[in-house]
Amino acid sequence: MTTEPSARLMQGDAACAEGAIAAGCYFFAGYPITPATEIAEVLARRLPQVGGRFIQMEDEIASIAAVIGAAVGGAKAMTATSGPGLSLMQENIGYAAMTEIPCVIVDVQRLGPSTGRPTSPSQGDVMAARWGAHGDHPIIALCPSSVRETFDLTVQAFNFAELYRTPVILLLDEVIGHMRERVTLPSPEEIELVERPSTTVPPEWYKPYENFPADVPPLMPFGTGYRYHITGLHHDERGYPTNRSDEVQPWLDRIFRKIERSLSEILLYDADGIENAETLIIAYGATARSARYAVEKARKRGREVGFLALKTLWPFPEEVVEHAAARLHRVVVPEMNMGQIALEVERVIGRHKVRRVNRADGEMIQPAQILAAIEEWA
Amino acid sequence: MARRYEVRLAGTGGQGAILAGILLADAAIRDGKNVVQTQSYGPEARGGASRAEVVISDGDIHYPKVLQSDIILCMSQEACDRYGGQIREGGLLILDQDHVSRAPTTRAVRAPLTSLARQATGREIVANVVGLGMLTALTGIVSREAMEAAVRDRAPKGTADLNLKALAVGFAEGERIRREAR
Amino acid sequence: MTTKQPFNKVKTPRESRVHERYLRHSKKFPNVWCAGCGIGIVMGSIIRAIDDLQLDKNDIAMISGIGCTGRMPVYVDFNTMHTTHGRALAFATGLKMVRPEMKIIVVMGDGDALAIGGNHFIHAARRNIGLTTIVVNNTTYGMTGGQYSPTTPTDAIASTAPYGHIEQPFPIAELAAVSGAAFVARSTVYHVRELEKYIAQAIEKEGFTVVEAVSYCHTTLGRINRWGTAPDMMRRLKEQSVTRRQADGMSEEEKQGLIVRGVFVDRAVPEYTQLYDHIIERAEAEVA
Numbered sequence: 001m002t003t004e005p006s007a008r009l010m011q012g013d014a015a016c017a018e019g020a021i022a023a024g025c026y027f028f029a030g031y032p033i034t035p036a037t038e039i040a041e042v043l044a045r046r047l048p049q050v051g052g053r054f055i056q057m058e059d060e061i062a063s064i065a066a067v068i069g070a071a072v073g074g075a076k077a078m079t080a081t082s083g084p085g086l087s088l089m090q091e092n093i094g095y096a097a098m099t100e101i102p103c104v105i106v107d108v109q110r111l112g113p114s115t116g117r118p119t120s121p122s123q124g125d126v127m128a129a130r131w132g133a134h135g136d137h138p139i140i141a142l143c144p145s146s147v148r149e150t151f152d153l154t155v156q157a158f159n160f161a162e163l164y165r166t167p168v169i170l171l172l173d174e175v176i177g178h179m180r181e182r183v184t185l186p187s188p189e190e191i192e193l194v195e196r197p198s199t200t201v202p203p204e205w206y207k208p209y210e211n212f213p214a215d216v217p218p219l220m221p222f223g224t225g226y227r228y229h230i231t232g233l234h235h236d237e238r239g240y241p242t243n244r245s246d247e248v249q250p251w252l253d254r255i256f257r258k259i260e261r262s263l264s265e266i267l268l269y270d271a272d273g274i275e276n277a278e279t280l281i282i283a284y285g286a287t288a289r290s291a292r293y294a295v296e297k298a299r300k301r302g303r304e305v306g307f308l309a310l311k312t313l314w315p316f317p318e319e320v321v322e323h324a325a326a327r328l329h330r331v332v333v334p335e336m337n338m339g340q341i342a343l344e345v346e347r348v349i350g351r352h353k354v355r356r357v358n359r360a361d362g363e364m365i366q367p368a369q370i371l372a373a374i375e376e377w378a
Numbered sequence: 379m380a381r382r383y384e385v386r387l388a389g390t391g392g393q394g395a396i397l398a399g400i401l402l403a404d405a406a407i408r409d410g411k412n413v414v415q416t417q418s419y420g421p422e423a424r425g426g427a428s429r430a431e432v433v434i435s436d437g438d439i440h441y442p443k444v445l446q447s448d449i450i451l452c453m454s455q456e457a458c459d460r461y462g463g464q465i466r467e468g469g470l471l472i473l474d475q476d477h478v479s480r481a482p483t484t485r486a487v488r489a490p491l492t493s494l495a496r497q498a499t500g501r502e503i504v505a506n507v508v509g510l511g512m513l514t515a516l517t518g519i520v521s522r523e524a525m526e527a528a529v530r531d532r533a534p535k536g537t538a539d540l541n542l543k544a545l546a547v548g549f550a551e552g553e554r555i556r557r558e559a560r
Numbered sequence: 561m562t563t564k565q566p567f568n569k570v571k572t573p574r575e576s577r578v579h580e581r582y583l584r585h586s587k588k589f590p591n592v593w594c595a596g597c598g599i600g601i602v603m604g605s606i607i608r609a610i611d612d613l614q615l616d617k618n619d620i621a622m623i624s625g626i627g628c629t630g631r632m633p634v635y636v637d638f639n640t641m642h643t644t645h646g647r648a649l650a651f652a653t654g655l656k657m658v659r660p661e662m663k664i665i666v667v668m669g670d671g672d673a674l675a676i677g678g679n680h681f682i683h684a685a686r687r688n689i690g691l692t693t694i695v696v697n698n699t700t701y702g703m704t705g706g707q708y709s710p711t712t713p714t715d716a717i718a719s720t721a722p723y724g725h726i727e728q729p730f731p732i733a734e735l736a737a738v739s740g741a742a743f744v745a746r747s748t749v750y751h752v753r754e755l756e757k758y759i760a761q762a763i764e765k766e767g768f769t770v771v772e773a774v775s776y777c778h779t780t781l782g783r784i785n786r787w788g789t790a791p792d793m794m795r796r797l798k799e800q801s802v803t804r805r806q807a808d809g810m811s812e813e814e815k816q817g818l819i820v821r822g823v824f825v826d827r828a829v830p831e832y833t834q835l836y837d838h839i840i841e842r843a844e845a846e847v848a
Contacts, residue, residue, distance in 0.1 A: 007407055008407065009400070009403050009404045009407050009413070009415070026658060027654065027657060027658055029653075029654060045843070048836075048839050048840040048842070048843035048844070049843040049844060049846065049847045051840060051844070053657045053658060053836060053840075055653070055654075055657060057650065057653070057683075058679050058680060058683040059679065061647060061650065062647065062650035062653070062679075062680055062683070063650075065643065065644070065647040065650035065651045065653075065654065066650050066651065066653045066654030066657070067654055068643075068651060068654065069623075069641075069650070069651035069652060069653060069654025069655040069656075069657075070654035070655060070657055070658045071654075072641060072651075072654075072655055073654070073655045073657075073658040073659040073662075074658065074659075075658040077654065077658075091644055092644055092647065095643065095644050119418070119419055175416060175442065175443075178416065178417060179414060179415065179416050179442055180400060180403055180414070180415040180416075181413070181414045181415070181439075181442075182403075182406075182407050182411075182412050182413050182414075221659075222621050222639035222641075222655060222659060222662070223618065223619065223621070223639060223659045223661070223662050224618070225618045227617060227618060227637055227638055227639050227640075228639070228640070229584075229587075229633065229634050229640045229641070229642070230640070230641040230642065231634065231641075231642035232642065232643065232644055233642065238586060240586075240587055240588075240634060241634065241642075286442070289440045289441055289442055290440075290441050292440040292441075293440040293441035296440070364441075364442075364443055366441075366445075367441050367445075
């Protein structure tokens with residue numbers, strides 16, 4: 001390994017904050033909570049340096065509300081929290097989905113339920129990220145497994161949010177959030193940024209929820225001459241409340257369709273050694289690192305092990321998993337929870353093929369646990 | 379797989395185990411190494427067990443935590459009771475004898491880190507950096523220059539000189555122990 | 561059959577001119593409010609105040625939470641947002657932070673502003689962020705049918721207090737005053753011109769401003785307590801309210817149960833987004 005002048009030691013939470021700045025984040029609202037507080041602390045200092053705005057709100061409900069309000073004003077906006085805060089934010093995350101307002105919610109997962117163990121890692125919020133807000137709605141959730149990936153996926157989270165007019169949840173965990181790692185960040189010109197769809201139609205023609213060919217109607221910021229209505233009630237194309245079933249279902253179909261038609265862009269993962277594999281490991285977040293270590297050990301012992309590291313958890317990469325596991329009878333799914341993504345894997349490829357490795361005591365899954373699961377079947 | 383060097387730095391909250399981990403990790407980067415630093419601590423800012431883990435390698439580091447330590451620095455009895463025995467065969471266990479009286483092995487290296495810190499700088503708080511200096515001199519896991527640069531850049535504002543003095547005392551103590559061992 | 565006069569020759573009264581200008585043509589009327597409800601009067605007062613101030617509609621946002629009052633923004637031709645229950649001020653705070661030049665009016669009922677949204681209310685006031693808050697105080701949850709709210713009078717009957725209400729009501733204006741608001745006033749939907757004047761003052765003033773508009777609900781709490789019809793409610797507002805000056809000469813006992821109208825606070829306090837501009841200056845200087 002050579003010394004690159006730009007290589008530096010950086011914490012996951014700080015990389016998330018820097019990723020937000022790089023993505024063009026202009027507004028952050030949050031409430032202190034371990035292990036996400038560092039994101040707020042970095043942004044309190046960094047955002048005003050680049051002309052952006054930071055506010056510490058009175059709670060997490062207010063934080064996500066302020067973020068949505070800022071996004072309506074045209075800003076790229078983000079909040080960061082941990083499990084207890086995610087629970088509080090859920091109603092307004094549903095509001096963002098309903099009103100199609102782009103925003104990024106970072107959840108640095110700690111051991112729950114309830115207050116749990118604030119300084120210990122967990123991956124217990126995977127299903128809360130998908131189904132925590134009531135009612136049917138699509139969501140995008142991304143999950144990094146290194147400091148550099150935290151930076152990259154934070155940028156990606158903003159891009160997806162703006163491109164698809166949707167809330168995006170970035171699922172870190174305490175290990176990734178608090179870990180410091182050697183990292184080389186990309187230069188600004190290497191970073192691809194996306195701006196939300198806009199329009200030049202005259203204001204009186206503008207329909208913020210138009211059944212647009214691309215399924216993502218342009219979103220014009222408040223204060224720019226496009227006066228319209230936003231509501232958490234089911235609404236028509238103009239944004240006015242509606243009780244008509246023939247307006248509700250097409251809208252719901254569209255907001256699901258806008259995500260589904262772009263799966264090839266949204267589904268991010270690393271696959272390795274799938275072709276000849278006898279056993280497949282599917283992992284994400286900090287656990288992907290334990291899994292990668294175990295995979296290399298197992299291969300040294302002569303085992304044919306494939307590895308699928310998921311970066312996009314929601315929408316769940318059904319076809320990717322289906323394809324990777326098509327020839328196989330053994331899939332190991334390690335998680336720092338009692339089995340959440342395993343439920344999805346089992347749904348896609350069948351319960352009998354899946355071996356779960358779970359741990360929810362606040363410690364990382366050790367490579368030996370995964371190795372044992374591989375050996376048990378070998 | 380490239381060789382992993384696993385270091386555990388443990389003490390009581392407030393003793394600076396985590397800062398020591400950050401400094402060591404930073405120094406490793408300056409030497410062109412790959413590094414991951416993690417930590418484990420209670421919810422409180424002071425008191426309670428606190429530990430930093432640093433994994434240094436020439437190659438990729440997948441599992442970020444310590445599996446079996448090559449080096450352990452214990453700055454409290456509780457830390458020594460908990461981690462002192464988890465060392466790799468032939469590994470190095472450094473104890474601050476001002477805080478640790480019982481050790482799981484007779485082969486541990488003992489030094490009065492807290493007293494040395496106080497004598498050299500008037501501040502016990504830099505005992506962690508004295509320990510880092512010793513660790514550097516005894517193992518060469520990072521270069522002395524990289525360690526100095528890391529301390530200079532990363533020490534809390536206005537304390538760089540204080541910490542560099544503590545580091546020098548640690549280097550000297552490490553050198554002395556090495557000479558005696560030979 | 562008379563020939564129609566050219567449109568521009570028709571002399572339109574102020575009300576129709578204002579309605580024509582500020583109500584949404586694309587929105588289907590009538591509104592959701594019961595006949596005789598005071599919320600429409602508050603809406604009229606707001607748009608007349610805005611007309612008096614000659615503000616550009618593009619620069620105005622109206623943000624609400626949930627409840628009868630929460631439905632107001634959909635009818636007015638501004639940038640409008642109907643948010644979640646209790647959170648209107650938090651949404652508005654984010655918008656104000658990134659669009660500080662906008663005039664943002666937050667309309668809420670008493671339950672929205674002081675029960676589920678009570679924390680946001682006191683903290684927005686403490687920050688003194690430039691939002692104009694209109695609380696329509698009908699002393700109950702009207703939309704859900706007359707449950708007791710944070711301003712329901714003690715001893716009143718509510719659908720969730722069938723044996724009488726045992727809690728004390730929040731004094732909204734006084735709460736806003738001690739929490740740090742720059743301007744606080746209270747009036748009623750009977751005293752329309754006064755209400756309109758206070759709203760105009762609140763919109764013009766920089767900082768967090770609050771106007772409490774008392775407006776009883778004859779459909780729910782009024783019916784349950786046999787307080788009478790909509791006109792009876794109006795009579796009640798007229799007869800059971802006094803100005804601050806009148807109240808000054810009265811004993812605590814005499815003031816019991818009366819609505820005290822007037823301006824409670826009008827002070828110069830630095831507005832939050834303006835203070836934050838200084839933070840940006842400091843931070844940019846640190847980098848440079």
